[in-house]
Amino acid sequence: MTPSTTITTVEPATLRQWITDHEDLVVIDVRSAAEFEALHIRGSYNVPLPLVSEHTEQLAERLGERVVLVCQSGVRAEQARQRLGAAGVETAHVLTGGVNAFAAAGGDVIRGAQRWDLERQVRLVAGSLVVTGLVGGKFLSPKLRTVAGAIGAGLTFSGVTNTCAMGKALSVMPWNKTTAAPTAAEAINQIPHPSA
Structure with a gap:
């Protein structure tokens, strides 16, 4: 498959199945810490887009072959996918419709304090x-x-x-600062190394 035909999105129902079928799947939520606290996919890791941008290489080293990037609508997740792709992570997917679409599709989410996204x-x-x-x-x-x-x-x-x-x-x-934003070390080091 050439890069121009590579599928870079994943539907919420497919992600639900991948979570069940693949233990090595890593779901990265690139929204702010406050957005993550309000609603996130169970088992996902919060690495806000600014940290992805500043520490792309370090994050890329922690990711294996199965990566799904999540945000509210897909815009920030696509920015993260492009940055990670430039760092060699070519298998990352963006969740279509974001976290809310996943929740609407019956996905396992954790709800916290509600704020406007x-x-x-x-x-x-x-x-x-x-x-x-x-x-x-x-x-x-x-x-x-x-x-x-x-x-x-x-x-x-x-x-x-x-x-x-x-x-x-x-x-x-x-x-928007009620939840402390994670540091690069906190955000990236929480992701298990693919060789572990």
């Missing part, structure tokens, strides 16, 4: 700023419409580059 927070803030810019532009000063334009430009840039500056900014807010 980061993507929902981004939609709320971006939408609120656009509405504020448009309303303020109508009633206060036409210059306030530039707020809506700036948010639109930022969302376009986010879509093209597959990054999210607003998400990064929101992730450091106090309400």
Whole structure:
């Protein structure tokens, strides 16, 4: 199979079966610690995307042939898959639909303190700023419409580059820091070495 035809996603029902059938399967959740605490797949390991990005080689050394990457929607997991692929982990899969799809498919999940996920927070803030810019532009000063334009430009840039500056900014807010983010050593060393 050529890299262009390699299947890089896995459906929730298939992942449920893989968890049952393969003891060597490693499920890596690349969401923030707070998101992980709210809902995660039983037996998964939390290695937030910034740690994956900063310690790709070290993480790649801990992974075997069966790896599934998980996030809320698949965007962050795909970023992690690409980084790990560049480090030699070519067999990683991204869970289609994220953790919520897995839970909806009857997958074994652990629920903790409920918080809004980061993507929902981004939609709320971006939408609120656009509405504020448009309303303020109508009633206060036409210059306030530039707020809506700036948010639109930022969302376009986010879509093209597959990054999210607003998400990064929101992730450091106090309400998203109730759970301590793991250190690189804590996150990576919890994953059993494939030779073990």
